[in-house]
Amino acid sequence: MSSPDDKLSAEERLIAHYFKPVATHPGALGLADDAAFVTPPPGHDLVLKTDGAIAGVHFFPEDDASTVARKVLRMNLSDIAAKGARPLGFLVSVALPRDIDMAWVERFAQGLKADAEAYGCPLFGGDTDKTPGPITISVGMFGIVPTGTMVRRAGARPGDLIFVTGTIGDAALGLKLRLGADWMLDAGQREHLLSRYLLPQPRNAAAEAVRTHCSAAMDVSDGLAGDLTKLVRVSGVAATVEAAKVPLSGAARAAIAADPAMLETALTGGDDFEILCTVPPDRAAGFRAAAQTAGVAVTEIGAVAVGEGARFLDAQGAPLAFQRLSFSHF
Amino acid sequence: MSSPDDKLSAEERLIAHYFKPVATHPGALGLADDAAFVTPPPGHDLVLKTDGAIAGVHFFPEDDASTVARKVLRMNLSDIAAKGARPLGFLVSVALPRDIDMAWVERFAQGLKADAEAYGCPLFGGDTDKTPGPITISVGMFGIVPTGTMVRRAGARPGDLIFVTGTIGDAALGLKLRLGADWMLDAGQREHLLSRYLLPQPRNAAAEAVRTHCSAAMDVSDGLAGDLTKLVRVSGVAATVEAAKVPLSGAARAAIAADPAMLETALTGGDDFEILCTVPPDRAAGFRAAAQTAGVAVTEIGAVAVGEGARFLDAQGAPLAFQRLSFSHF
Structure with a gap:
């Protein structure tokens, strides 16, 4: 020994x-x-x-x-x-x-x-x-x-708006590329997705904006759909996201154009390391302004309501059915 | 993945x-x-x-x-x-x-x-x-x-007395037993050594006594000789320990009686999780009293001097030569 x-x-x-x-x-x-x-x-x-x-x-x-x-x-x-x-x-x-x-x-x-x-x-x-x-x-x-200001997952309230930082799905698509996927991307698109998998860009610059304006927040590490489901579960609310509003990089859009199944990968894959947060409507302008000052892109993707579960709607307003909500290494 | x-x-x-x-x-x-x-x-x-x-x-x-x-x-x-x-x-x-x-x-x-x-x-x-x-x-x-009172390894000064809590070497001997050593110990002695290896008894009760009275301290986890060597190195001093003063359990004494080489195992083996510390002479009485109040046995084993290195002396005052100062898992 x-x-x-x-x-x-x-x-x-x-x-x-x-x-x-x-x-x-x-x-x-x-x-x-x-x-x-x-x-x-x-x-x-x-x-x-x-x-x-x-x-x-x-x-x-x-x-x-x-x-x-x-x-x-x-x-x-x-x-x-x-x-x-x-x-x-x-x-x-x-x-x-x-x-x-x-x-x-x-x-x-x-x-x-x-x-x-x-x-x-x-x-x-x-x-x-x-x-x-x-x-x-x-x-x-x-x-x-x-003291007393850590932003929790439990805190989303009906009527809050749902935001994410940056873009979603790049890392999960980068991992697919790494494992051999081929969507006829150009070199810059490939490099973008691969590097987003290899090296996350955590949004520490936005921490103060989150602390000041958000009712709930978590980082997106196991996939947006699964992580939002966790957030609404502990908050005791429901969430509806318009999939078309979820911010995607040009590279991710190109991958999804080549293989529409990659939309699910983007929305449920892991390793995004973006911030998912909820913001009371009267704080939304302040949150956007603070994030902009911090140099972090934020996008409103949906809203919190009474109920339970997280729904993602397609362009026609129909719920998307995912094979799984998130990926797990476990 | x-x-x-x-x-x-x-x-x-x-x-x-x-x-x-x-x-x-x-x-x-x-x-x-x-x-x-x-x-x-x-x-x-x-x-x-x-x-x-x-x-x-x-x-x-x-x-x-x-x-x-x-x-x-x-x-x-x-x-x-x-x-x-x-x-x-x-x-x-x-x-x-x-x-x-x-x-x-x-x-x-x-x-x-x-x-x-x-x-x-x-x-x-x-x-x-x-x-x-x-x-x-x-x-x-x-x-x-x-604030500002964490006791460091670097702090021992010439003239300080060297103390250890509890007993030294039990865990290293317990590991030897576990690996098949046989010193004809009785069941209670075997159990003592085996349990000291399996489950340390950290001296958190003595923390306040250490903080109040000690000039330097560290826990003994890689063997007394090697850990004391580390302490004097960063303190820029020398240490002399009388091996006969090092507190040994009855079980450890029995093992050493059966195989005198086990003295080196006791003094250089690891996993003691006792506290090794140095105490200015004018704080020694206070340290002893505080440790007693805390219910932790402490034993003076040597003294700090000008110079470098840690020496262990036998009963005749001759330095013990160890094959190694400490065990390493690395």
Whole structure:
């Protein structure tokens, strides 16, 4: 169960060499202590999230390690954004196969560092282990919001408008492309969809707009239809979405034109990492303005009503029947 | 990379059924949101730690899942204690093989619940995934200390006395027993060592004594000799320990009597989860008294001096030469 080691252990060397440069916050103590510390700003709540990824399950083993690191961080950053919070820092655990190439670890740490800096979310601690299994990454992230203001899933009220940020379905279509789909897209369209799968663009810039104006919010990670269903379930309301209003990229439109079944993929596929939120009608103008100021596109796609369940309507007003509401890695 | 699912996903069902009962804090929102929230007490720093365990690396696959859960939590609780902090809560990620027995998950969650309650450390979020590899668990834990008072490894000064809590070496000897060692121990002695390996007893009761009186502290998880070496390295000092002063259980003494090589195992083996700390001489009486009030045994084992490195002396005052300073899973 153990192997002997002298002086600085292999894990210590790995941490000092690759991960210490990511831990730039003074409270991280250069990752040379048992724990780290940080003083949370007064008058704020912590917002806590953990999400991870496993090679061969959530990413392709051949994916660039830097991109993998950034995707796992961004999966968590997206949740922090959807709660109206700003990131404060993160912890990371990485289980590595014994034959791991140290170049992989170096690239992984470089990816963490790039996004830790880009999102103002420093590393506060890590744990590295050897595993007989695949590369397994877990991130624990903590953000902050003014006390009592975390935006929840439960909070949508009849009459609220439903918005999403960005575009929907790109990542799910990118994964289909990766797995061999061919819709005769041009190179730019292919690249758009593939990159949206590989590297999410979480909407942290919109967090303050969400916190200020939204009655409920969540990030779209398991597919818009399934995630909206979760939101209305815990809110105790119903939702109706006009499918034609759901914002799609030009590349996604081209894929759907080539294969209409891809509309369902776009609306139920995962890895969007956009924000789905509900906004009281009298806050809609303010929400649009705040999102615009933040540089994040938002689109109204439907409305909340009394009842239960989420319905997607086609151009004729008939409900779309999906084979499934969302994809699950589980 | 994905499998379809309808309505409540398999992961949602698993979380709702097994893990929701562990998430008793109102800010956990019954694990039915993207994230959780908690209001940290004013005037405190957060103390952040992550540590995990993998089946076949850190625990035996046949170990009771409840005990595995409690051990992983306690590994993290021990670090929080050694920093003088009290636990506030934790996040957990669990990667499960596809053929996992749901009874294992149920027992695992029961173990989490038992220790979350025993240590006042509620669950704030989780992530479950399927893995082609072994069971892989990662915990992210956060504690609190009054601002600026986290006890660090770097802080030992020449003249300080060196203390440890509890007894040293039991877990490493318990692992040897588990792997087939036979020192003709009686049943009670065997049970003591085996249980110390299986289920650490972190010294969270002593956290306040550590915070109030210690100049430096860390938990002993990779072996006393190696961990003391780390502490003096970052403190820029030397340490001398009289091996005869190191507190050993009766069972450990019996094992060493049967095989004197087991002294090195006791002093360099891992999984003690005791607190190693340094105390200025004028605080020693106060530290002893505070620890006694907390019900935690503490033993003075040596002293800090100018210089570098950690030396262990035998009864004749000669340095013990260890084949290795600590064990590493890595």
